[in-house]
Amino acid sequence: MGQKGGLTMRKKSAGLPLYIVMAILCTAVLFPVILAVILPFQAHSELKDTLSPLVNFTGKYSRVDLLPQYPSTENFKELLVYSPEFYRVFWNSLLMVGCILLFQTLVAVPAAWAFARAEFKGRRLLFNVYVIFMLMPFQVTMLSQYLVLDGMGLMNRRLAVILPAVFSAFPVFLIYRGFADIPRDVADSARIDGANEWQVLRYIGLPLGKSGILACVVISFLDLWNMVEQPLTFLRDKTKYPLSLYLPTLGADRGELLLAAAAVTLIPAVFVFVIGQEELERGIIASALKE
Incomplete structure (x- = not known):
């Protein structure tokens, strides 16, 4: 002893x-x-x-x-009672982040399931291309996105910020690992019982890959809530700015409003992180495991 x-x-x-x-x-x-x-x-x-x-x-x-x-x-x-513009930019942030997360998940989940479970020629090559796009910073693709959005007539609209983020490659990569760890025998048994691919995804893939999906939602929210470059590039009308662009416009001469707004801005991010911390850790651990 x-x-x-x-x-x-x-x-x-x-x-x-x-x-x-x-x-x-x-x-x-x-x-x-x-x-x-x-x-x-x-x-x-x-x-x-x-x-x-x-x-x-x-x-x-x-x-x-x-x-x-x-x-x-x-x-x-002074911020919450005498600064009505704060509510406008707060709503802009909620609207853009909420729409991005909703449609991003609807796009990323089927794509990740296809990469993880489907067998087709060039699957690995296409997934590697996805990873390469994920590693590219916004500054690299900014000009091409600008030209495409301008050609579609979407500049200076909230959709110009929402649409490119919906098809981001990172959520697909993160959710992919959770689906790839599901035993193939489980999905094959469901197919033998007569389930189609959408039913397998709904009743097997989503419950077993929940950690990766929720981790993706939490990480994406924390990133999108603080995005600066995308709205600064695609939006000209300051009434459509999110919170992340509203704070710098206050400046040090309005420090009391700036600090109060920064504290209020922290609340949603802290709330989402605390609620999804456990699933976030599970999803990151699962995505780090080798196939």
């Missing part, structure tokens, strides 16, 4: 430096998020002193109190 206890203590001592390093890294990552939550609760006068070096630098650096001296909800009141 003494030797086992000593071995356990040595293992814990050996892992202590790693825990310290991880704690420092986590603190560095979380610190901006903590500030984004705390600063909006500062009173106008206190927040003005905090942000004044950012607006007009006079040689003094900004000092941030982790606990507001005079906690106040004035900033949120």
Whole structure:
């Protein structure tokens, strides 16, 4: 018992430096998020002193109190009551992200099932092409998307942002792994019993590949909720801007609104992440496994 206890203590001592390093890294990552939550609760006068070096630098650096001296909800009141444009951009974000997620899932699920279960010539080559497209950043395909959307007469419309994202390759890749791990005997047994391919997908593929689908929805939501380049490229009318483009227009001179809007913007993303965290972890683990 003494030797086992000593071995356990040595293992814990050996892992202590790693825990310290991880704690420092986590603190560095979380610190901006903590500030984004705390600063909006500062009173106008206190927040003005905090942000004044950012607006007009006079040689003094900004000092941030982790606990507001005079906690106040004035900033949120000004945002939610006296800033009607915030509701417009919030609705724009919900509309675009909701439509993209809905139709993206409807497109990606059958495509992933075909890549994972169907046997046809050139399947592997076509899937590799999908992966290549997934690795391309938006800057590479921006011009071609712009020309196509302009030719279709969709520029400066929300559909210009929604349509290219619906056919994104990443959801297909992520859902594919969940379908590929389903034992073939299960699907073959259903086909022998008379089920067609859509019935196999509905009653076997969707329940068993649920983790990959939900992980795809969570990751896509977090990405789409903060997208900047696509709406900035395809939208000219600022009334159609999403939240991600509304925040930079406020500027440091309207810091109280900017910080309050940033805190409110965090709420949907945090909510979706907390709700789908377990499925997200399962989906990522499944997608990382080799075939």
